[in-house]
Amino acid sequence: MNHTDLEAWLAAQQPAVADVLRHLAQACVKISRACSRGAIAGEGGQSTHGAVGEVNVQGENQQKLDVYSDECMAEALAQCSAVAGWASEELEHPTVSPNHATTGRYLAVFDPLDGSSNIDANISVGTIFSVLPHMFAGAEPTEAAFMQPGRRQVAAGYALYGPATVLVLSTGSGIEFFTLDPVSSNWLHTRSGVQIRTTTSEFAINTSNQRFWEKPIQRYVSECVAGDTGPRARNFNMRWVASMVAEVHRIMTRGGVFLYPRDTKEPRKPGRLRLMYEASPMAYLMEQAGAKAVTGTMDLLDVVPDTLHQRVPVIIGSSDEVERIVGYYTDPSENVSHQLFRHRSLFVQPHP
Ligand code: FBP
Numbered sequence: 001m002n003h004t005d006l007e008a009w010l011a012a013q014q015p016a017v018a019d020v021l022r023h024l025a026q027a028c029v030k031i032s033r034a035c036s037r038g039a040i041a042g043e044g045g046q047s048t049h050g051a052v053g054e055v056n057v058q059g060e061n062q063q064k065l066d067v068y069s070d071e072c073m074a075e076a077l078a079q080c081s082a083v084a085g086w087a088s089e090e091l092e093h094p095t096v097s098p099n100h101a102t103t104g105r106y107l108a109v110f111d112p113l114d115g116s117s118n119i120d121a122n123i124s125v126g127t128i129f130s131v132l133p134h135m136f137a138g139a140e141p142t143e144a145a146f147m148q149p150g151r152r153q154v155a156a157g158y159a160l161y162g163p164a165t166v167l168v169l170s171t172g173s174g175i176e177f178f179t180l181d182p183v184s185s186n187w188l189h190t191r192s193g194v195q196i197r198t199t200t201s202e203f204a205i206n207t208s209n210q211r212f213w214e215k216p217i218q219r220y221v222s223e224c225v226a227g228d229t230g231p232r233a234r235n236f237n238m239r240w241v242a243s244m245v246a247e248v249h250r251i252m253t254r255g256g257v258f259l260y261p262r263d264t265k266e267p268r269k270p271g272r273l274r275l276m277y278e279a280s281p282m283a284y285l286m287e288q289a290g291a292k293a294v295t296g297t298m299d300l301l302d303v304v305p306d307t308l309h310q311r312v313p314v315i316i317g318s319s320d321e322v323e324r325i326v327g328y329y330t331d332p333s334e335n336v337s338h339q340l341f342r343h344r345s346l347f348v349q350p351h352p
Pocket of ligand 1: 114
């Protein structure tokens with residue numbers, strides 16, 4: 001089957017936004033190559049595997065590939081005349097474009113390598129990005145220029161470095177899939193107008209945090225786990241890759257719900273995942289695919305950021321399930337059954 005390619009699709013998009021996506025896609029080709037080399041030494045005989053031995057602004061151990069991926073993104077964006085500046089998960093402050101600070105009309109925000117704790121185990125990782133208008137075009141972008149709710153995004157996407165490398169994009173008119181041809185390094189257009197199914201029997205959450213979850217999540221997950229012996233009257237399956245891009249792409253392809261909710265593990269933290277370069281771009285893509293993306297009490301795309309690296313609760317995926325979870329949050333009386341259900345359960349078979 002002959003596929004058209006990314007360039008053909010970009011030609012039909014708004015030219016400046018298309019140029020930003022073109023440069024981001026080029027950076028993702030380089031990152032894909034580095035990921036696929038694994039522990040094999042790269043240029044200069046150095047492997048890109050392993051830790052740098054430093055921590056990033058999040059307090060996380062920086063992987064060599066985190067740093068390399070960040071450099072690839074910065075290098076590409078510095079060449080893009082449409083971009084005035086960018087912000088990265090790996091850097092505390094935004095970067096003003098060395099070439100287009102006062103002429104660029106857009107800003108880019110990205111997680112250069114999401115799920116990087118999985119690299120050495122050769123599990124899928126990804127790059128997540130968001131494109132915002134530069135509110136103060138003509139002036140060098142400051143951190144304030146980035147403080148925009150996800151609704152203001154003009155484009156978002158991710159690259160998944162898995163068995164194949166896939167690029168998923170939207171500029172506000174639906175979801176497009178591109179697959180990297182490892183021979184030509186060309187992005188081939190492999191799916192268009194992707195919609196996420198509204199129902200699902202698959203949920204993804206890190207259950208090791210269960211004791212810290214709020215009641216609505218305790219209730220939702222225990223009902224799924226009870227399956228056809230409980231009020232959901234059907235069985236559910238659970239998945240957890242610990243790589244958000246891989247979880248989201250599974251949901252894009254077959255439905256599902258992904259939760260990294262607020263919990264009491266670190267009460268001062270409103271969540272684990274970051275708003276600007278994880279939750280917002282994924283929420284944009286979810287809504288473009290007909291799915292839902294919430295904090296539990298509001299749409300993720302309406303959250304107005306205060307800081308570049310702020311964290312937020314994330315509940316995204318098939319709309320029926322996300323709406324059910326929101327129902328548990330917004331109707332407190334619903335939440336008593338959790339205790340009833342699990343401990344004095346009417347549903348779970350008594351031990352013989
Ligand atoms: P980073 O690797 O970019 O810091 O991303 C965070 C992340 O790895 C997500 O991809 C993933 O969903 C989550 O953290 C996994 O969390 P946990 O370690 O609690 O399973």
